[in-house]
Amino acid sequence: MRLKDQAGWNQVNRDWQRLFDLQPDGCFVAEFDGRPVGTVVTCRFEQVAWVAMMLVDEAYRGQGIGRKLMTRAIEELDRHEIRSIRLDATPFGQPLYESLGFAPESTLIRFAGILSPVVENEAIPAWNQPGREHELLALDREVTGTDRGALIARLFAEHGESLRVVETDQGVKGFLMSRPGSNSRQIGPCIADETAGRRLLADAGRRYAGEPVVIDIPSSHDQAIEIVEALGLKPLRQLLRMGRGPRVIEDLSRLWASAGPEKG
Ligand SMILES: CC(C)(COP(=O)(O)OP(=O)(O)OC[C@H]1O[C@@H](n2cnc3c(N)ncnc32)[C@H](O)[C@@H]1OP(=O)(O)O)[C@@H](O)C(=O)NCCC(=O)NCCS
Known part of the structure; x- marks a missing residue:
C-alpha cells in the first residue's frame, strides 16, 4: 500500500x-x-x-x-x-x-472526474439470478478471449451489489460492475453489446452521480467515450496494452470499460 x-x-x-x-x-x-x-x-x-x-x-x-x-x-x-x-x-x-x-x-484512456447527475434514463434493477453467473462469465470469455472466470466470480462475490445486467429473450447482452478505490470508484468491467453498453454506462452515471470515479476505456471506443464525456468525465492518462507471445484476440468494441489495469 x-x-x-x-x-x-x-x-x-x-x-x-x-x-x-x-x-x-x-x-x-x-x-x-x-x-x-x-x-x-x-x-x-x-x-x-x-x-x-x-x-x-x-x-x-x-x-x-x-x-x-x-x-x-x-x-x-x-x-x-x-x-x-x-x-x-x-x-x-x-x-x-x-x-x-x-x-x-x-x-486505453483513463477517464476521471465527478459524475454529473443524469435525469432522463431508466434505472436498471439489481440482478438477482443465483445460478446464472456462468452466463456473465461466458460473455466475458467471448469478448476478452480469456477465461477470466475466477476474476469475474471473485468481483461478483465481493461487489455483487454493484452488478447490473442487461438481457433479452436471447440471453445476457451485457453487464457492469464497480468497486470503491482509495481515491475514486473504479467503474468496470463493462462488457456489452452496443445497446446494452449504452444503458449500462448511463445507469452507472445515474447511480454514482456526485461521486469521484475512474473508468478505463479502449481509445477506439467512440460510443463509450462520448457517454462518459457527457457525464462530465475528462481524460486523465493513457495506458498502453502490451503483449508478449501470440496475440490474444479480444473484441474491443464490446469492452466498454476494462476491469482495471491489473487484469484488463
Ligand atoms: C516502472 C518502474 C517499476 C521501473 O522500475 P525501476 O526499478 O526504476 O526500473 P529499472 O531500474 O529496472 O529500469 C528498467 C528500464 O527502465 C528504463 N528506465 C529506468 N529508469 C529510467 C530513467 N530514470 N530514465 C529513463 N529510463 C529509465 C530503462 O529503460 C531501464 O532499462 P535498462 O535496464 O536498460 O537501464 C518504476 O518506475 C515505477 O514503480 N514507476 C511507477 C509505477 C508504474 O508506473 N509502474 C509501471 C506500471 S505498468
Missing part, C-alpha cells in the same frame, strides 16, 4: 488481497537490505497471464530492480508454459517492457 500510494494509484487493501488470492504462488516482492522496495503480481488464466502492480519505491528506481522483478515474473510464467503475457502499461513501464519483448497492442 505504501508503494501504490507513492505512485498515486487507486487500489485498496481488498484489491491487493484479491490479487494474492487469485495467484498465491505468483506474487513477488523485491527487498533491499531486508526492506520491501518493489512488487509485481502475475495471474494465470489457462494460456494467458496478466502482470500487474509493478511498483518500485521512488528512492530505489533506475537501479535495475524493476527489470529484476519483471524478469522473475516472466520466468515464473514461462515455467507454467503460459503462451501470452499481457499488461496495461504506464509510460514509466513501457520502455522496460519493450526491452523484455512486449509489443504494443492497443491503448
Whole structure:
C-alpha cells in the first residue's frame, strides 16, 4: 500500500488481497537490505497471464530492480508454459517492457472526474439470478478471449451489489460492475453489446452521480467515450496494452470499460 500510494494509484487493501488470492504462488516482492522496495503480481488464466502492480519505491528506481522483478515474473510464467503475457502499461513501464519483448497492442484512456447527475434514463434493477453467473462469465470469455472466470466470480462475490445486467429473450447482452478505490470508484468491467453498453454506462452515471470515479476505456471506443464525456468525465492518462507471445484476440468494441489495469 505504501508503494501504490507513492505512485498515486487507486487500489485498496481488498484489491491487493484479491490479487494474492487469485495467484498465491505468483506474487513477488523485491527487498533491499531486508526492506520491501518493489512488487509485481502475475495471474494465470489457462494460456494467458496478466502482470500487474509493478511498483518500485521512488528512492530505489533506475537501479535495475524493476527489470529484476519483471524478469522473475516472466520466468515464473514461462515455467507454467503460459503462451501470452499481457499488461496495461504506464509510460514509466513501457520502455522496460519493450526491452523484455512486449509489443504494443492497443491503448486505453483513463477517464476521471465527478459524475454529473443524469435525469432522463431508466434505472436498471439489481440482478438477482443465483445460478446464472456462468452466463456473465461466458460473455466475458467471448469478448476478452480469456477465461477470466475466477476474476469475474471473485468481483461478483465481493461487489455483487454493484452488478447490473442487461438481457433479452436471447440471453445476457451485457453487464457492469464497480468497486470503491482509495481515491475514486473504479467503474468496470463493462462488457456489452452496443445497446446494452449504452444503458449500462448511463445507469452507472445515474447511480454514482456526485461521486469521484475512474473508468478505463479502449481509445477506439467512440460510443463509450462520448457517454462518459457527457457525464462530465475528462481524460486523465493513457495506458498502453502490451503483449508478449501470440496475440490474444479480444473484441474491443464490446469492452466498454476494462476491469482495471491489473487484469484488463
Ligand atoms: C516502472 C518502474 C517499476 C521501473 O522500475 P525501476 O526499478 O526504476 O526500473 P529499472 O531500474 O529496472 O529500469 C528498467 C528500464 O527502465 C528504463 N528506465 C529506468 N529508469 C529510467 C530513467 N530514470 N530514465 C529513463 N529510463 C529509465 C530503462 O529503460 C531501464 O532499462 P535498462 O535496464 O536498460 O537501464 C518504476 O518506475 C515505477 O514503480 N514507476 C511507477 C509505477 C508504474 O508506473 N509502474 C509501471 C506500471 S505498468
